[in-house]
Amino acid sequence: MSAEKARSDGSADGHAPMSLRERKKQLTYQAVSDAAIALFLRRGFDKVSVAEVAAAADISKPTLFRYFPAKEDLALHRFADHEDEAARVVAARPAGTTPLAALRAHFLDGLARRDPITGLCDAPEVLAYHALLYGTPALVARLHAYLSRSEDALARALGGRAPDRLAAGQIIAVQRILASENWRRINAGATADALYGEAVEAAEGGFAQLRSGLEGP
Incomplete structure (x- = not known):
């Protein structure tokens, strides 16, 4: 999106x-x-x-x-265009950049651009679409299939081994939760600009936890 x-x-x-x-x-x-x-x-x-x-x-x-x-x-x-987005970010990362560092930078850039996929977008048409999506059980259920395919694509980009599948699941879950929380707060009346600093802080915290768990100290 x-x-x-x-x-x-x-x-x-x-x-x-x-x-x-x-x-x-x-x-x-x-x-x-x-x-x-x-x-x-x-x-x-x-x-x-x-x-x-x-x-x-x-x-x-x-x-x-x-x-x-x-x-x-x-x-x-x-x-649909976002199904393999995380995988593409990993595949296109600069030499010497870890997959997690590339994904972190990409998510932070999305927040700065108010990309709707990050949840930090208060454009009326985006809010209306999100309300339709999250207010319709059939769409929420179908969304899980999209997220599953995102995990599969990212796991392949990471190497395709069992540990890579676990890592992909955690990364996609963190990004989904960060986006959902941003959307929830905007839906409750916050503006994207007012929420931006807290959204960045939450994203940094989420990726720090991922880094600690996936890459070690």
């Missing part, structure tokens, strides 16, 4: 440039997801049918299901 839009050429963050066909496919994903989210925000997730989303996106229902196997995926497409 950093930009919450498909990349224009797929070349950022270590991805190879996309073909024209692939770019068109990504734009279709984005357009259908945006149409669905607009309906979900207006009427509620459970009150909108897949057929209505297909009609709003001007595609057939079978075509919609070729892009999105489940209704929940229409709303969670904004997370």
